[in-house]
Amino acid sequence: MADATFTFNENGSPASALGFSAIGVHAGFRPDPERLDMALVVADEPCAAAATFTTNVFCAAPVRVSREHLNEGAPGQPAYGCARAVVINSGIANAATGERGLQTARETCEIVGDAVGCPADEVLVASTGVIGQHLRLEPFATGVPAALAATKVAASPEERTAQGLTAARAIMTTDTRPKHGAVTFEGDAIGYPGATFTVGGMAKGAGMIMPNMATMIAVITTDAPVAAPDLSAALTASVNKSFNKVTVDSDTSTNDTCFALASGAAAPAGPAFAPGTPAFAAFQDALDALTTTLARAMAADGEGATRLITVRVRGAATADDADAAARTVANSPLVKTAVYGHDANWGRVAAALGRSGAQFRQEDVDIDILGLPVCRAGLVVDFDEDEALRRFEEPEVAIEVDLHAGEESATMWTCDFSHEYVTINGDYRS
Template sequence: MEQGCIRLDPPPNLTVVADGGVASAHGFAACGVHAGIRRNRDELDLALVVADEPCAAAGMFTQNVFCSAPVTVSREHLDGVSYGTARAVLVNSGNANAATGDIGLANARETARMAADAIGCTEDEVLVASTGVIGVHLPLAPFEDHLGEAAHALSGAGGHDAACAIMTTDTFPKEYAVTYESGALGFEGMRVTIGGMVKGSGMIMPNMATMIAVVTTDAPIAPEAAHRALRQAVAVSFNKVTVDSDTSTNDSCFLLASGKAPGAPGSLIVDRDPAYFEFADALGHVCTTLARDMACDGEGATRLITVEVRGAASDEDADLAARAVANSPLVKTAVFGHDANWGRIAMAIGKSGAAFRQEDVSIDIMGIAVCRGGLTVEFDEDEALKRFENPEIVLSVDLGAGEGSATMWTCDLTHDYVTINGDYRT
């Protein structure tokens, strides 16, 4: 999207870190280097995020049967239960190392070993992720030749380069960090930072589609609680973003927690502590912000589309309806065409499987009532056309069937999407 990301104000207890990102939290350093995996380009293509010491780590991964080699290896390194301890996350762009069989698995392990050597830890303390072309073997020479340089480049100011190095068709780096002072019993006065980076523009759809996110925090949280908080945050953020309904082979989301927050009392945040909910809310805000950034940067996007469904019989029904709207090419092209065509929204919710009666439905487009009781409402077309100039287009549906609600984010479907994806590999 030309205008970059569209940020909402954070909740009052959170403070945005200026130029914050994946290395903002205490105890982390990051870097991005050009290793030559993206052959014909001079861009950064290798990112390292490293904790000063082994720390709590959690991961969530794609559900695609054709999952990539680094997904399999990272799962192993998180002890097969998606949480444990880790020292580093190594991410490359330019090659997905997917559909590469046993050689791909050996290559993914080898890159983890090389990174471990470079930073001084064990192979299984390194989590790996790859993004790029599928079905081509990952070249090892770029890692061999550049991981020493990368380890040397690690710094607390390296988050931005890391965010740039994981980009593929992304048009801008996506990073964000906040801090908050804990008011929770036993953790009063602790100053926590949570920051992260994400990549992903096309092939984005829930259950962790082509998206790689790395989030770090200095909160002193136990691995299992970190995993639970991450799972909840992903459910309302990255899993509510869809660009083209396609789900990638490589999606990975990592959370590393160093425990080095100033004022940390020495005890750990565990599940269902007041300090846990405080942390989980802040993590949800960081992930939601990064998720919106992803939708803003959907391939070819000119508008962020936020779909709000309420009045559904259940949250699950609300999700079905919101997802159908957000995935509809007809809705997405209508937004591109600045067409307040609520019939396409009605069509999408009608096919979604959500339970409702058409005579109970209300639809607003950018705050303008366009449908009430399932019927057309006269509205000011000039005003609607004016509101389509907004960078964010909000589509609101009330199904009149209950209390369930859901919010999804997507973007418009444009000529540039076709151009980007009709000429990607060649």
């Protein structure tokens, strides 16, 4: 960690950073009037923006439009520019909707731009919900002005905090709980005396259901002064360490979108954080802490999950080997059902390692489950099964592997595989 003090705020959200408002409302995409279904994040001024999108060939219309607004040349290229607002609806994914869907996403940005007072291409848009259905514009037409008006009358910090939490609720689909937070750090030790910087955010994602092509959506705001290209680099690095290390159903989810906006409002007079400086390092650390927290929350809230599983592989010959080994273990239905069954079944971990493509010798491998050594030098170790069962009562299950083939390491987060997962995904129409 950089040379700064970090504070985590569990009630944080995109509304936490100076220069931003965030709110969730019921706009009318969902039939239940009690259910929030639209989130709006608005910056007081145009600000630096960046995003990461995954590269699924089947991508939803809002992903295409947001890419255009951030000047992304091709999927996977850095996407950054200037933005003033982010609008997200839940209930309908606006995916597999062809030209009409693209038009809807563009008109959505125009509605937001008209209300906020900015060009439509300074609006970023995301949708999550059912595929193959057309998204109506009416809920945006009424919901966006109402949401914006509500943010303007929220005077107290308490009101703003509460509004930010409604934004996190409005983007939920099969999530059982909202995912949000903020990290704060002081500027004194990094060249910005007296300033306090905040990185706030929210995320949704629990699986790819209904079917929903935009499994995971996150919005991050910061009042640190960061230029768009640098924000893009920091975001990409952070997403690779956090959201891209989460798997619920056998791969990092498709059509993911993660937006980041930087207002600079916490240091209006100061220069932008320059890469390589202590200030930028502190910002990267705060961003990483937030995205990791949100990513772990997504894994823990995976569809039907009863346990968060953390898979750590060390001693890999290459970084790719470490990632492949950790990813293959985390994706194994057999490992995930074993955790559901409270079974410290290291043979399934070994089998997954063995087919991961990572280079190692089986006679070198050590495996710990829940802190208990269960495999040493590729051979079974007697362990206390009763103690293992007791440790399975914890909400998080650690699977730790040392391949003894090198110096590289990787961590993945996933969840167990339960009857409830099959019920959610197999029975939803019945």
